[in-house]
Amino acid sequence: MVRGLVVLGGSSHPQLTETICNHLGIPPAKALLAKFSVGETRVEIEESVRGKDVFILQSGGGKVNDHLMEMLIMVSACKTASARRVTVVLPLFPYSRQSDIPYNKTGAPLTKGPAQAQLKADYTFNSRPQTPYPGQANASHHHHGHQHNNGSNGLHKSFSRMQIEDLDNGITPRRKDTLDSVKSEKSDKGDYFGESKLHHSTSSSSMQINGIGTEAGTHSNSQYSSQPPPFEPQRGYKQWVAQAGTLVADLVTCAGADHVITMDLHDPQYQGFFDIPVDNLYGRHLLRKYIQYQIPNYQQAVIVSPDAGGAKRATAIADQLGMPFALIHKERRPTQITDRQNATMMLVGDVANRTAILIDDLADTSNTITRAAKLLKKEGAMTVYALVTHGVLSGDAIERINASALDKVVVTNSVDQAENKRKCPKLEVLEVGNVFAEAIRRVHHGESISVLFHYD
Numbered sequence: 513m514v515r516g517l518v519v520l521g522g523s524s525h526p527q528l529t530e531t532i533c534n535h536l537g538i539p540p541a542k543a544l545l546a547k548f549s550v551g552e553t554r555v556e557i558e559e560s561v562r563g564k565d566v567f568i569l570q571s572g573g574g575k576v577n578d579h580l581m582e583m584l585i586m587v588s589a590c591k592t593a594s595a596r597r598v599t600v601v602l603p604l605f606p607y608s609r610q611s612d613i614p615y616n617k618t619g620a621p622l623t624k625g626p627a628q629a630q631l632k633a634d635y636t637f638n639s640r641p642q643t644p645y646p647g648q649a650n651a652s653h654h655h656h657g658h659q660h661n662n663g664s665n666g667l668h669k670s671f672s673r674m675q676i677e678d679l680d681n682g683i684t685p686r687r688k689d690t691l692d693s694v695k696s697e698k699s700d701k702g703d704y705f706g707e708s709k710l711h712h713s714t715s716s717s718s719m720q721i722n723g724i725g726t727e728a729g730t731h732s733n734s735q736y737s738s739q740p741p742p743f744e745p746q747r748g749y750k751q752w753v754a755q756a757g758t759l760v761a762d763l764v765t766c767a768g769a770d771h772v773i774t775m776d777l778h779d780p781q782y783q784g785f786f787d788i789p790v791d792n793l794y795g796r797h798l799l800r801k802y803i804q805y806q807i808p809n810y811q812q813a814v815i816v817s818p819d820a821g822g823a824k825r826a827t828a829i830a831d832q833l834g835m836p837f838a839l840i841h842k843e844r845r846p847t848q849i850t851d852r853q854n855a856t857m858m859l860v861g862d863v864a865n866r867t868a869i870l871i872d873d874l875a876d877t878s879n880t881i882t883r884a885a886k887l888l889k890k891e892g893a894m895t896v897y898a899l900v901t902h903g904v905l906s907g908d909a910i911e912r913i914n915a916s917a918l919d920k921v922v923v924t925n926s927v928d929q930a931e932n933k934r935k936c937p938k939l940e941v942l943e944v945g946n947v948f949a950e951a952i953r954r955v956h957h958g959e960s961i962s963v964l965f966h967y968d
């Protein structure tokens with residue numbers, strides 16, 4: 513019996529809550545989790561959590577948005593009820609795939625027109641107008657004086673990080689506060705930065721952005737002809753996708769969470785999006801154990817990463833077990849934006865007459881692993897396993913696996929697998945409840961959890 517510890521399970525994964533509570537020797541806390549008929553989430557914590565150390569468990573699969581909302585409300589409810597500390601335990605962190613560049617279903621880069629490529633090529637990090645220097649200062653003061661300085665300050669503020677990053681990503685910069693001008697320009701065939709609108713724009717930010725082009729233009733053309741051409745906002749509207757990962761990280765913190773425990777984040781750098789501690793447990797130990805104990809003659813097998821993004825994860829296992837490694841390079845340039853099937857796959861390494869073991873962090877549509885398996889069999893692999901930490905397996909993923917060249921798919925129950933297991937004879941599920949229970953116990957007692965990163 514652990515005192516002061518409360519485990520509260522969301523509706524995403526009751527079985528995992530139960531397993532964790534069994535390991536900890538405590539019953540799950542009572543809460544009412546329901547929905548109003550309109551669809552809004554309703555949460556009532558039915559026991560006192562005042563002064564308690566509360567762990568809220570929710571996973572990222574299934575109805576991910578509902579579960580996220582429910583978790584946020586649960587955190588807020590516990591905080592309001594004076595919980596001493598609230599830790600969210602998210603075995604699969606929702607939205608963590610949308611942490612960096614705007615996520616696109618095809619995995620293909622967002623539209624990058626020739627004009628934009630040119631814009632990027634021409635872009636320099638020199639501030640424009642230039643930082644004044646002796647001899648030149650008079651000229652600019654003389655004519656533009658105070659106004660010029662304002663422009664320069666505004667430039668540093670509005671044009672610094674956001675736009676440089678956007679240019680790197682090949683995306684037309686756009687800010688929230690330019691929305692008004694976007695709306696008004698919709699009628700003009702999406703001519704977002706159209707010159708005709710330049711002077712009519714009322715949004716301060718878009719005025720600044722446009723102003724940079726014109727003001728800097730005056731200066732660089734008349735005075736410094738050796739300078740690169742001025743920044744010219746591009747004509748036409750480019751799609752923009754929100755960086756939802758950042759928002760979700762903010763929401764979790766803002767709801768009142770003090771600590772996050774998760775596993776195999778798609779991008780480990782996502783931890784840096786939080787101002788609160790994030791413990792990112794590894795699922796690779798479970799996968800490695802499976803290889804050692806469940807795959808016959810594993811020493812003769814080869815570990816394969818189905819895409820370059822996961823190579824580090826897969827090599828870590830290959831190195832630990834002293835096994836050979838191969839890589840599938842996913843060429844992400846499908847001819848049509850919706851046509852992922854066209855992305856070609858290329859194998860680097862030898863799998864002929866061997867057992868191939870695919871390692872990845874997650875399988876969602878399972879396109880990646882099924883297509884990789886097809887390629888591996890074509891290249892002579894005898895048996896193909898796929899070992900993935902998070903079996904999201906949405907849509908028709910199970911049907912796809914059943915019909916694929918994969919011989920076995922091994923996932924953890926970071927996402928509930930009860931239904932999937934029934935439908936998929938190739939599926940094997942590894943239990944993560946004990947790992948999370950141990951992490952919770954250690955965090956509660958203020959013990960180090962680094963042992964969970966290194967255990968054998």
Ligand SMILES: O=P(O)(O)OC[C@H]1O[C@H](OP(=O)(O)OP(=O)(O)O)[C@H](O)[C@@H]1O
Binds near residue numbers: 818822873876878
């Ligand atoms: O089952 P699927 O629907 O095919 O999705 C699974 C793939 O998606 C993730 O990578 P992602 O495509 O996000 O790209 P990345 O590895 O380049 O980040 C993940 O690492 C898998 O490789």
